[in-house]
Amino acid sequence: MKILVTGGAGFIGSHVVELLIQSGHETIIVDNFNSSKKEDVPSKVHLIEMDINAPQLEGIFAQEKPDIVIHMAAQVDVAISIQNPEHDAEQNILGTIRLINYCKKYNVQKIIFSSSCAVYGETADCSITESFPIKPLSYYGLSKYTSEMYIQLFSSLNQIPFTILRYANVYGPKQTSKGEGGVISTFFRKILNNEAPIIYGDGEQTRDFVYVKDVAMANVLAISKGTNEIFNIGSNTKTSVNELLKIMKSLASVDITPISKPERDGDIQHSQLDNTKAATILGWNPSYDLLNGLNDTFNYYKSKKI
Ligand SMILES: NC(=O)c1ccc[n+]([C@@H]2O[C@H](COP(=O)([O-])OP(=O)(O)OC[C@H]3O[C@@H](n4cnc5c(N)ncnc54)[C@H](O)[C@@H]3O)[C@@H](O)[C@H]2O)c1
The missing domain is CATH 3.40.50.720 (NAD(P)-binding Rossmann-like Domain)
Structure with missing residues (x-):
């Protein structure tokens, strides 16, 4: 076609x-x-x-x-x-x-x-x-x-x-820091450059990645x-931003304390899609779980030396 x-x-x-x-x-x-x-x-x-x-x-x-x-x-x-x-x-x-x-x-x-x-x-x-x-x-x-x-x-x-x-x-390879799911690309870019990522609100807000x-x-x-x-x-699973950062830090073997900022307008608190x-x-089912997807994404950013 x-x-x-x-x-x-x-x-x-x-x-x-x-x-x-x-x-x-x-x-x-x-x-x-x-x-x-x-x-x-x-x-x-x-x-x-x-x-x-x-x-x-x-x-x-x-x-x-x-x-x-x-x-x-x-x-x-x-x-x-x-x-x-x-x-x-x-x-x-x-x-x-x-x-x-x-x-x-x-x-x-x-x-x-x-x-x-x-x-x-x-x-x-x-x-x-x-x-x-x-x-x-x-x-x-x-x-x-x-x-x-x-x-x-x-x-x-x-x-x-x-x-x-x-x-x-x-989320995944080639994502920029803009847009809706940008948190993963933003965090990886910061982590790989040894900078502190920013968490808006208390970090307990959840997302379906x-x-x-x-x-x-x-x-x-x-x-x-x-x-x-x-x-x-x-994915029909929810992950808090705090939990996400913990997984990402462990994948990258770094320990960085995030910077806290107030919640932003228009941000939702929870998101999980059935x-x-x-x-x-x-006949669609996600074939990547968060760990596999993050691993691939991390390898991409590492290879690009971003
Ligand atoms: N990334 C997410 O988590 C997410 C979540 C829900 C929905 N979406 C939707 O998925 C679609 C793709 O998003 P993405 O994350 O790949 O964003 P993206 O910004 O990477 O891709 C959008 C593309 O559209 C192009 N574009 C924008 N305005 C245009 C215009 N007026 N004319 C021609 N081209 C134009 C941009 O140059 C870009 O290449 C969007 O419709 C977005 O709303 C994305």
């Missing part, structure tokens, strides 16, 4: 593109390199440097006629969304609307959208399913949820199938399964 991946040069996108190529798909990336680097783009890929909001994107759809669109390009920084909600909405909501209009006009067979657990907002300290009430704490969470709603209504009005994937905190290669697999499975469904893509629906319908 011919698959167009917006944001395909990014952290998660580059892993998705690698897996698509391995799976024999013809792959096109549209990325403006706002938060990524050309050297992270897998070879053997048709790379188009373009903003998804550029009117020239229509020409790409007309010329390439992709079968599937995997939409990952986004403003991904929660803090930026709080400071500048207009910019966040322009990129995430309007960018998505423009893109899905081209999907209709050029007969795309399916849209696969990268959403986020940020749509749920604060949850109880327990595992949550996709039917948990939506109440985002940041404009980023709101713009992701609004995009989900546009995609669903657009799909019912125009009969274009979709799959929405709500990721937990994604999911390895990027597992997230890439969820996207590839969604090409042929899970039509018109929303899935949590997480992944039963993805297992049942997509």
